[in-house]
Amino acid sequence: MDxxxxxxxxxxxxxxxxxxxLVATPIGSARDITLRAxxxxxxxxxxxxxxxxxxxxxxxxxxxxxSGRPVVAYHDHSGPADRERLVNHMRKGRTVxxxxxxxxxxxxxxxxxxxxxxxxxxxxxxxxxxxxxVLAGLVLSGLPSDRFLFAGFLPQPRGPRRQAxxxxxxxxxxxxxxxxxHRVAKSLGDMSDVLGPERPAALCREITKRFEEVRRGTLAExxxxxxxxxxxxxxxxxxxxxxxAAAVDDxxxxxxxxxxxxxxxLGRAAGTVAKRFGVSRKRVYxxxxxxx
Numbered sequence: 001m002d003x004x005x006x007x008x009x010x011x012x013x014x015x016x017x018x019x020x021x022l023v024a025t026p027i028g029s030a031r032d033i034t035l036r037a038x039x040x041x042x043x044x045x046x047x048x049x050x051x052x053x054x055x056x057x058x059x060x061x062x063x064x065x066x067s068g069r070p071v072v073a074y075h076d077h078s079g080p081a082d083r084e085r086l087v088n089h090m091r092k093g094r095t096v097x098x099x100x101x102x103x104x105x106x107x108x109x110x111x112x113x114x115x116x117x118x119x120x121x122x123x124x125x126x127x128x129x130x131x132x133x134v135l136a137g138l139v140l141s142g143l144p145s146d147r148f149l150f151a152g153f154l155p156q157p158r159g160p161r162r163q164a165x166x167x168x169x170x171x172x173x174x175x176x177x178x179x180x181x182h183r184v185a186k187s188l189g190d191m192s193d194v195l196g197p198e199r200p201a202a203l204c205r206e207i208t209k210r211f212e213e214v215r216r217g218t219l220a221e222x223x224x225x226x227x228x229x230x231x232x233x234x235x236x237x238x239x240x241x242x243x244x245a246a247a248v249d250d251x252x253x254x255x256x257x258x259x260x261x262x263x264x265x266l267g268r269a270a271g272t273v274a275k276r277f278g279v280s281r282k283r284v285y286x287x288x289x290x291x292x
Contacts, residue, residue, distance in 0.1 A: 016124040018093040020086075020115065022105040024130030025054075027234070028208030030061055036128040038062055044097035046089055048074040050109060051101040058099075074098065076110045083117045090123045102234075104132045108152050108178055133207055134176050137236030140214050141174075141202035144241060148174040154187055161187065165194040170278035175239040184235055185226045191239065192219040193259065194276060196252070200240040206233040248277045250287055257288050 021040045026032040041047065042064045049055035052071050059066060074082060086096050100109040105127075118125050134150050149171055154161045168175055179187050184203070191201070197220035204214050211233065215225055219239065253273060260269035266288045274281040 016126050017095055018090050019095060019124035019126065020090060020118045021095060021097050022111065022115070022125070022127040023097050023099045024104045024128060024132070025058060025099050025102055026208070027103045027131045027133045027136065028206065028212070030058065032131045032208060033058070033062060034128060034130045037130055038064055040097050040128045041099070043095065045069060045094035046086070046096045047071040048086055048096055048098045048114070049101075050075045050099065050111075054101050055099050074110070074114060078110065083114050086114060087117050087121050087123065090118060091121065102131075102133075104129065104134075107132060107134060107150070131208070133178070133234065133236055136207045137202075137204040137238055138174065138176055140204050140207065141238035142216065143174050143200060143202060143238050145174065147172070147241070148176055150176045153178050153180075154190075156183065158186070158190065162190050162194055165190055166272055166276055169195050169276035170242045172278075173241050175241070177237040177239070179235045179237055181230065181232050181235060184231060184237070185223070188219060188223040188226055188237070191237070192223045195219060195239060196243075196256070196276075199243075202238045203231065204236045204238065205231045207236065209233070242278050248279055253277060253279065253284055254287050254291060257284055258291075261288070 021044065023037045023040045024034070025037070041059055046069060047055055047066075049071060050073075052073050055071060056066065072086075074086070090096055098105055098111050098114060100106075100111065103109075105111040106115065115125055138145050138148055149168070151164075151168060154164055154177060177187070188203075191199075197218060199219050200217075201219045201222055202214055202216045203222050203226070206212050213231070215222060215231075217225070256273045256276065257269055260272050264272065266285065270285040270288055271281050274284045
């Protein structure tokens with residue numbers, strides 16, 4: 001069998017000889033693993049995992065034997081030396097399968113630098129795609145999915161979090177966030193303040209798991225809801241796109257401006273509100289003068 005046929009056969013099994021295969025893992029239900037992912041885990045020479053215990057459990061559950069193959073950690077604290085060791089294995093013709101703790105590798109996951117290192121070394125990289133909390137949350141939300149932006153986790157401190165939301169506010173696409181249970185109330189409160197209390201949104205938690213739940217409503221309603229009934233588990237928040245500038249009435253701008261001017265002078269507050277709603281600063285500033 002020549003090299004071309006060997007490589008194609010390896011791709012069908014889930015990997016590439018002397019390269020990196022990115023393997024998607026379930027985000028909840030273990031049955032969401034793909035056949036190609038199992039092939040990749042079964043045929044790889046080395047398994048690199050964000051969580052080695054989770055990887056071993058998944059392989060054991062689906063009857064994929066480790067058979068003495070190395071299962072090595074690759075996570076947020078892995079550095080250049082860790083990447084170089086894996087790249088050297090690939091240079092020697094070994095296939096490395098990288099798995100995140102859950103979902104698609106590289107999505108809110110530390111695998112990006114490993115892929116870049118493999119590419120820079122001229123090594124082949126392929127993917128065995130599968131479950132993704134981003135896409136699952138998006139489609140469960142019932143919000144427009146033709147254009148969306150994954151914004152990951154918001155900053156923890158309130159100031160940087162509100163600044164990040166201000167920058168995202170005028171985005172003409174549905175926004176998707178990851179969030180943790182102990183921060184979700186604060187994040188939704190800031191989303192309601194910065195993105196607008198009437199903006200449609202959805203909170204999806206424990207997707208594909210036993211207690212899967214989707215809460216839909218405005219950002220203000222969701223913020224009140226989590227205060228009354230705090231959610232548990234993994235959370236995805238989906239927020240509808242910014243309203244068209246022409247659809248933003250003066251009353252909404254005045255209300256937002258009044259809120260911003262509690263902590264900032266008119267000029268700065270007008271700039272913040274204009275950016276949030278995607279309208280001109282001149283228009284907002286003029287409304288502030290009228291109310292002056």
